[in-house]
Amino acid sequence: MEDVQTFKDQLALVNIQLESDKDNADLLTLKGELEELISLTEQAAAAAAEPKKSKGKGKEKEKAEHAANWQDSGEYRAGMDCMAKYKDGKWYPARINQVVGSQESPLYTITFKGYTSSTNVPVSSLRPHDPSAPIPVPVKRxxxxxxxxxxxxxxxxxxxxxxxxxxxxxxxxxxxxxxxxxxxxxxxxxxxxxxxGKSVFRTSDSPYARVGVFNSGHGMKDFDKMGKHKFARPLDEE
Known part of the structure; x- marks a missing residue:
């Protein structure tokens, strides 16, 4: 594009000179050549820029697809057998259940062979599967x-x-x-x-005895005998 700008500057100078000498054959020839150079240079630049643009779009599309499926494009993927590092620092056979986390810091949900519980580990705790590695027996209490x-x-x-x-x-x-x-x-x-060991509410053996508090300091309470009630006839009825 710098060449195009140079040609345009030269063309501008030629046009200024032609204003004072319109019939100058050399200036007219130079003007035609500069216009042709400018046109060819611009066409070449446009042709060179178009493949780069399409190529850039292809890379962006590929990058987007890779970002969308990064769990399936790594070295370790869901469903793979591998060797995983346990708390004791030793490596045991395991299976990857799923890949979680992010593309920059992935975590792998694994289950050790012979066990049912799962745990998440980083990629540094994984190794390629070793078919000859023995499967650990779950430790009983x-x-x-x-x-x-x-x-x-x-x-x-x-x-x-x-x-x-x-x-x-x-x-x-x-x-x-x-x-x-x-x-x-x-x-x-x-x-x-x-x-x-005797109750304060005890009674004598006599069937006619009455209940009272023994040794309370008070005698037995006497109650008025209840007789049959007699109704008197009102005087108005006589």
Whole structure:
């Protein structure tokens, strides 16, 4: 494009000179040549720019398609078998369930062979699959661990029983103290109801006895006998 601008500047100078000398054959020839050069140069530049433009569009389209399907274009894809690094630092056979995260920082959801739980790991924790690698056997809970739990429950039960015994002993101690207090009171001639094991609401063996509070200090209450009610005839009816 710089050549085109140079040709245009030269053409402008030729036109200025032709204004004072319109019939100059050399200037007219030079003008025609410059106009032809400008036209050819512009056509060549347009032809060169068109393939670049279409090529750029193709690259953009390819880039967009790649960005849309980046999960399927990496080294590790969903459904592939691989070797994955475990917490203990060792590598075990695993299967990739899906690819998550972003194209810049992908994460791989894997399941170790022989297990059912899944976990997400970065690409640095993956290696190509090794068919000769043994499949790990799921670690069962050791028997001594259950024995520990049994021992723990046993100790907890013993502690609870000990607490019950302490509370029972405390209740018995209070009961004994109360009985001793009652016996001392009886020796002094003070009767405390309930210490002899007899109810304060007890009655005699007589079928005609009435219920009352024993040793309350009050006699039995007398009630008026209820007789048959007699209705008197009103005076107006006579």
């Amino acid at each position: 050791p028997a001594e661990l259950s024995e520990r739990e049994k021992e723990k429950k046993k100790r907890k039960g013993e502690k609870w029983m000990s607490s019950l015994k302490e509370r029972d002993q405390e209740a018995r101690s209070k009961q004994n103290s109360w009985e001793k207090f009652g016996k001392k009171a009886q020796k002094k001639g003070i009767h405390i109801a309930g210490l002899e």
